[in-house]
Each structure stands twice: as C-alpha cells, then as structure tokens.
Amino acid sequence: MATAQMSVRSGTKTTTERRRDAALRLLTAERSDEILPVLLEEIVALGYPRALITAVDYDSAELRPTVSLNCSKSFQQRFRTSIYALDHPLVQSLQTQKPKQIPSLPRASNPVLCYPVLYRHKAPCWEAERLNRPGCLAILNNSNAKLNLGDQVCKVCDMRSYAAVVVVELNRNASAAQTANLSGLIEMANRHMARLFKTEHYYNRMSDMEVTIAQMETVMESMSDPVILTDNQHRVIMQNKAAERFFMLPEEVSEGRVRAVELNNMLFSAALSSMAVSGSDGTRDLALVDAVEAEEVLFEAVSAPSFTRDGRRTGMVTVLRDVTELRRADEELRQNYEKLTSAEEVVRQDRDRLNLIIENVGDPIVVCDKDSKIVLLDPLAQELLGTGRDAARSPVRLRNQAKLDAYITAFTYSFSDRESAPLRLINPTSSQEVEFDAHSGKIYDERGQVAYTVTVLRDLTAVRRVEQMKMERRMLEMEKFAAAGRLAGTIAHEVNNPLEAIKNCIYLLANSVQEEAQPVYTILKTETERVARIVRQMLGLYRNTEQVGTFDVNSVAEDTLLLFARQLERAGVIVEKDLQDTIPPSVGSADQLRQVFSNLVVNARDSMNQGGTLFIRTKLLNNGVHEMVRILIGDTGCGIPKQMVETMFEPFVTTKGERGTGLGLWIVKGIIENHGGKLRVRSKVGQGTVFKIDIPVVR
Amino acid sequence: MDKKQILVVDDEPNVLVTYRLILQQQGFAVTAAISSEEARRCLDSVTIDLLLCDLSLEKQESGFDVIEYARKKNAKVPAVLLTGYATQDANDWAEQRGIPVLFKPIDIQQLLETINKLIKNEGGSSAANQAK
Numbered sequence: 001m002a003t004a005q006m007s008v009r010s011g012t013k014t015t016t017e018r019r020r021d022a023a024l025r026l027l028t029a030e031r032s033d034e035i036l037p038v039l040l041e042e043i044v045a046l047g048y049p050r051a052l053i054t055a056v057d058y059d060s061a062e063l064r065p066t067v068s069l070n071c072s073k074s075f076q077q078r079f080r081t082s083i084y085a086l087d088h089p090l091v092q093s094l095q096t097q098k099p100k101q102i103p104s105l106p107r108a109s110n111p112v113l114c115y116p117v118l119y120r121h122k123a124p125c126w127e128a129e130r131l132n133r134p135g136c137l138a139i140l141n142n143s144n145a146k147l148n149l150g151d152q153v154c155k156v157c158d159m160r161s162y163a164a165v166v167v168v169e170l171n172r173n174a175s176a177a178q179t180a181n182l183s184g185l186i187e188m189a190n191r192h193m194a195r196l197f198k199t200e201h202y203y204n205r206m207s208d209m210e211v212t213i214a215q216m217e218t219v220m221e222s223m224s225d226p227v228i229l230t231d232n233q234h235r236v237i238m239q240n241k242a243a244e245r246f247f248m249l250p251e252e253v254s255e256g257r258v259r260a261v262e263l264n265n266m267l268f269s270a271a272l273s274s275m276a277v278s279g280s281d282g283t284r285d286l287a288l289v290d291a292v293e294a295e296e297v298l299f300e301a302v303s304a305p306s307f308t309r310d311g312r313r314t315g316m317v318t319v320l321r322d323v324t325e326l327r328r329a330d331e332e333l334r335q336n337y338e339k340l341t342s343a344e345e346v347v348r349q350d351r352d353r354l355n356l357i358i359e360n361v362g363d364p365i366v367v368c369d370k371d372s373k374i375v376l377l378d379p380l381a382q383e384l385l386g387t388g389r390d391a392a393r394s395p396v397r398l399r400n401q402a403k404l405d406a407y408i409t410a411f412t413y414s415f416s417d418r419e420s421a422p423l424r425l426i427n428p429t430s431s432q433e434v435e436f437d438a439h440s441g442k443i444y445d446e447r448g449q450v451a452y453t454v455t456v457l458r459d460l461t462a463v464r465r466v467e468q469m470k471m472e473r474r475m476l477e478m479e480k481f482a483a484a485g486r487l488a489g490t491i492a493h494e495v496n497n498p499l500e501a502i503k504n505c506i507y508l509l510a511n512s513v514q515e516e517a518q519p520v521y522t523i524l525k526t527e528t529e530r531v532a533r534i535v536r537q538m539l540g541l542y543r544n545t546e547q548v549g550t551f552d553v554n555s556v557a558e559d560t561l562l563l564f565a566r567q568l569e570r571a572g573v574i575v576e577k578d579l580q581d582t583i584p585p586s587v588g589s590a591d592q593l594r595q596v597f598s599n600l601v602v603n604a605r606d607s608m609n610q611g612g613t614l615f616i617r618t619k620l621l622n623n624g625v626h627e628m629v630r631i632l633i634g635d636t637g638c639g640i641p642k643q644m645v646e647t648m649f650e651p652f653v654t655t656k657g658e659r660g661t662g663l664g665l666w667i668v669k670g671i672i673e674n675h676g677g678k679l680r681v682r683s684k685v686g687q688g689t690v691f692k693i694d695i696p697v698v699r
Numbered sequence: 700m701d702k703k704q705i706l707v708v709d710d711e712p713n714v715l716v717t718y719r720l721i722l723q724q725q726g727f728a729v730t731a732a733i734s735s736e737e738a739r740r741c742l743d744s745v746t747i748d749l750l751l752c753d754l755s756l757e758k759q760e761s762g763f764d765v766i767e768y769a770r771k772k773n774a775k776v777p778a779v780l781l782t783g784y785a786t787q788d789a790n791d792w793a794e795q796r797g798i799p800v801l802f803k804p805i806d807i808q809q810l811l812e813t814i815n816k817l818i819k820n821e822g823g824s825s826a827a828n829q830a831k
Contacts, residue, residue: 500717504718536802
C-alpha cells in the first residue's frame, strides 16, 4: 500500500533506480489482482498526488473505480460512466487505446491522465498458437483498430479480457519526461498483468477441465453398459466398472477368469481392428465371456473415433450394449415365425390332400353349416344340386335340394353323431330317380355345438344291381334245390312202401336162412339198409322245408350233441363246446339246421376212427352292417383230400363207400344257402377238418 | 299172462302183413286192418292195448281219424303214428296227444322199443318220442 513513508523514500532515489524497483515489485506479484495496487503505489511514489483504476464491469456495462490511492469518494465517482457513453474521455481513451489527458476537471485544478490498460499482446495466446487459429483477443486488442468494448471474449480460448483505465492526477508543472516515465510504468504493469492474467486463465481452464473430467467419469461410471476408451493402438485407456467386469483382472483371480479376460481383450481388440480396417466405425456384434457368471454375453459394440480439437485421431470410444436378451427374443421370434410358417405349410398340405381326396371320392359330397345351408359342394354334388342361380332354374335340382335339406335338418337336430339313410334324388341329366345312401357326420365347434355337417351320397344303383343279381341267382338256386328235393321226395315216397315191405321181410327171414345162403342174406340186408338210408335222407330234406320260424342255434347244437352223445363216447371222441350265450335267434327251420348239425357231427365222428376231439363253437359276429352267427364244427380226424374238397358238396359224392349216401354235405350246403348263410371248409389230410358256417340273425 | 292186443292199420297189404308177422313174432296178439273202415270195425269188436297206424290211408282217410276213433273208445289207449312224410300240422297234432311219430323206412328195433315202452306205461301218456 502506498504510504507517506514510501513516497518520502522514493523521493531520494534516481529515476532508473525507481524504475528497477518498480519492475521488481511488479515481478514479485503472483496474481493479476496484485498488480494494480502496486502500480498505484508506484505512481504515487513517482510524485503524483493521487491515482485510481476504473475498470470495465461487463455485467453493468460501465466503468467503475475499483482501486484508488489518495482519492476521495467523490473524486472516484467522477470516473464512473457507462461504456456506451462514447464521448466520455475515459471510454474514448479505452476505445482508441490511447492515453488521454483531461485538461482540467470541474472543481479540480490539475489535469488528469487517462491511461487505458487491457489484455493485449503482440504474440497470440498459447492456445491460438497451438491450434494455429486466428482471432486471438490479445492480438486483436493489440492492433490499432477501434476496440469493441462489448465483445471482449477471446474466440480461441474463451478468455474474457480485463479492460480498465488508470487515472492519474498530474502535477500542474509535470514535464514530458515525467509523463513518459509514467506511461512506461503503466505499460510495464499492464504487460505483467496480461501475462499473469493469461496464466490464471489457463489455470482456471484446467480446473474447469478437471470438473468436466470428473463429470464425464461420473457419467461413464453411471452407465450400466461397458464403455471403453482406447488409444490408436487399441490399448484400453479408460473403462467404466461395467467394462472392468469383462476386461480387467481383479486381485484374486481364478485361472478361468484370466482366460476369459484375455479372450475378451483379444476379441475386443480384434473387433476394433477389423472395424478400423474395414473403415466402418459403426456397429458390430461381439460375443464376450462374462467371467463372473461364466456365460456368453452378446454385445452390440458401437464405436466412434475420438479426435483432438485440431482433428488428430486419438483413439476410440466404444459402448457395448448387452443384446443377449434382445437377440434371444429375436431368435425366439424367428423360431416362432418359422414354426408358424411350417404349421401353415402342414395345414396347406392337409387341405390340398383333403381336397384331392374329396375330388377323388367319386361320390357327391355336401357340407352344410349349422342352419343346414350348403357351404361346400364337390363337382358331383353340384351336378345333382346345382349352385346358386342355376339351381333356381332347374326344378329337378330344387326338388333334390329340398329333399336333402329335409334330411340334413333332421340330422343336424338329431342326437346322433353320424347317420346313414336312404335318399332318393333325381339325376338332372337322365331325369331318373337314383337311390343314394346318405352318410352324414357332424363337426362340432369348441363349445360342442354343431358347426358343420358332412354328407356323402353313395349312389346305390350299381350295388342294387349286384344285389338284384345275387338275389335272382339265389332264388334260382333255391328253386332248383326245392325242385330237386321235391323230386327226390316223390321218388322216395313211391319207393318207400315197397322198401318197407322188403325190409320187414328181411327181418322176418333172419332166423330161417340156411347156413350157405347166409352171405347172400347179409348182402340183401345191408344193401336194403343202404337204400333205406338214402330214402330217409331224401325224405328228411323234403319233409321239413315248409317248417319256418325262429330258432336258437345254441339249443339246436345242444340237442344234436345230446342225440349223438353216446355214439361219440363209444367212438372215443371228446366233445369240446364253446357256445356264446348272447346269440339272438335266427330265422329258418330248426329241423333243417338240426340236420346240418347231425350230418356234420356224423361226418366228424366217422373221420375219427381212432377217436379224437370234436369241437363246436358259436359266436356272434358284427361287421358293422349285419350280424351273423358263426358256427364252427371241427374235428381232429383224417381230413379230406384236396381233390375231394371241390366236389364234396355235390350230390352222391361220398368217402364212406357203402355206408354213405353222398347226400349229406349236399343237403348241408343247400340248407345253409337257403338260410342266406355261407358254408366254408378247411381241411388238412391227417390233421382234421373245420366247417365254418355263417347264418344271419334277426333282431 | 294175456298177450297184449295190437291193432295195425296200413293201406299197403305187403307192409301190413309184414308188420303183423313181426309183431306176432314178438309175442303180441295182432289185428290187421287194411283201411280205416276195417280198423273201426276191429276197434268196435276188440279191446286193444296199442294202435299202430299209418298216417295216409286209402282215399281221403287218414290215421288221425282212426286214432280219434280209438281214443273215443278208450281215451288212454296208446298209439304210434307211422308215416313216410308228415307235415308240420301232423307233427303238432301228434305231439299234442302224446303220440310218437315214426318215419318210414322204419328201423324195426326202434319200432319195437317204442311199442314196448308204450305198453309198459299203458294207461299213462308218455312223452313224445319223435324219431327222424
């Protein structure tokens, strides 16, 4: 601070000494704001009565006294002015950057020197120099151009310049040398201040940068995604916590962790290199190993190069985004889509196959909805029922539709799932009535309501024709059989009475035949008995043809077995019977069936000379259309030679020589066919024979 | 012991004769009738233990008439119906009355068994014993 003592002492020194002291004092200042007070002291020390600094306050846009020495308040207030008061000598001095002397202020006798000080220099600031950029404020302010007080911020380094005016009250008798000395002092002080100001500015910038760096680090750390800064050699300069998990080894490590981190570093480095090579600083997928969880994590690496302000590339900033879940969801989506596509394909194939089937069924097919309205017709059904408009023009088709509608409506509201019924429709081309067998089924919706009905119409014309032919043939056969029976009966009847007499005579003669005539008598007796058997057989056939009713197959079988029980036992034949007890009655002649059983049982017995097993089984068969009783009569006898099988059902064919009539199986076959049944035989010589008989039952 | 009296009726003379001979051989007293008319006459004059009668007789006459006639005389008299051919009606008729039906040609052993059984049970009606 300026004191009286100082000013006394200064008075004893030479000008040169004083200048050197002043320079040294200024040099010792460490801060820019220390300079101006020192300057004021030095000015006063030069012998000037008082001095002050009025500085530009950019906030209020005015010049305000900041530091003063020996100045009263009111004196100071004189040097306060707006910077826009352009005719004010202070402002003019600043703008022109030239010292200005105010000759004499009101109420003051001495003139005043206004000396502008502001940040200026011949050389650009370091930043401008390093970046080689024009527009450094120091240079601009140093030029002779008119100063713009409102814009004192450096374009290069953002430094806000100081601008002030040093106001010194001159002595009335001051010499030019003294004034020059004063100017030199102020100029030197300004030079010092500019230098300190610059240093302080850079120091402040550094502090600001530290804050920025700390903020950036916080941002980086707070990111959950790994962020990595790398240099031009892809070496990691900086990484956040999330990245450390993958790229940095903690103090205690397992071997697996080391490998994982090494692998990750290698993968990452390779990815960066490949990005650098390919020139695409974009996005790339990167699979890394999570060393903690020991699982693969898929990242999307977004890299961007980092540059200095002068455009030099310093490395890369890479942000890794965990896309494992995303990719998994993606993959799932893709798989679902594929599944859907393949399901669609299956459905399509099914539909095509179904269409192909429908087209090739060869029967008309009608699909109706729940209101019995036709929704689908195949070409054959279209012909029969027509489609839409052309149906309306054809009365035949309308009638067909009405009939079908009645049937389908009844079926839709019925309780059965499927139904078949005869339906007579008219063929529109031939105008003839055709008998159809309508087979219908229901398709239900998820609530169990009828959604659709499907009806297949089977043309029965061909079936009926075959049935008719079969029926005619059977009638013919039956007629033939009946005629043969009647003929045989008539003959037998006529033969019967004479035979009865002969037979009785032979019986009567039994005791009166001479020894030598005995063989002849025996022949007479056996041959007559044979004729008697033939007649009996024939009459048996004829006798009961009219006796028709219902009968129980099982009881007929039981009766027959009972009748032959003793004979069979004597022949050493074991009987195995297995009669199903739920067999409904059959229509026909019980007597005829008894004859069938008798003949077959006798045949079986005769085939088993050495004894054996006779089995009789009955069983109810249901082929879905008809119910049949199956009768199996089998033996373990000698069997029938193959060549005999073909002729065995013809009349007068026998294997029993004189004992047989050759009519048994012929009659059996005739009876079975008369009953609408079927007779089949399976035989193996030496093993046995099985007769299989199917007879329809009646419910 | 008195011989059992059997009446045989058949319109075939040779058959009738042979039946008579066979039955006599078996120790029965046999009366033979060639027609229904003659059979009725015999029934009027003789008390019989058994009637053996052919179903189809001369003209429109049938064994049924003869049996009916015999049963009028003695409701419990056993009878056997002989026939070469019987309709269902005839079968039913015989069955109702407990009369066995034997079909010609008749097995003589079976005939004799049937007769013996009926005579032994004389007075009661035996179960129908139909033969083929």
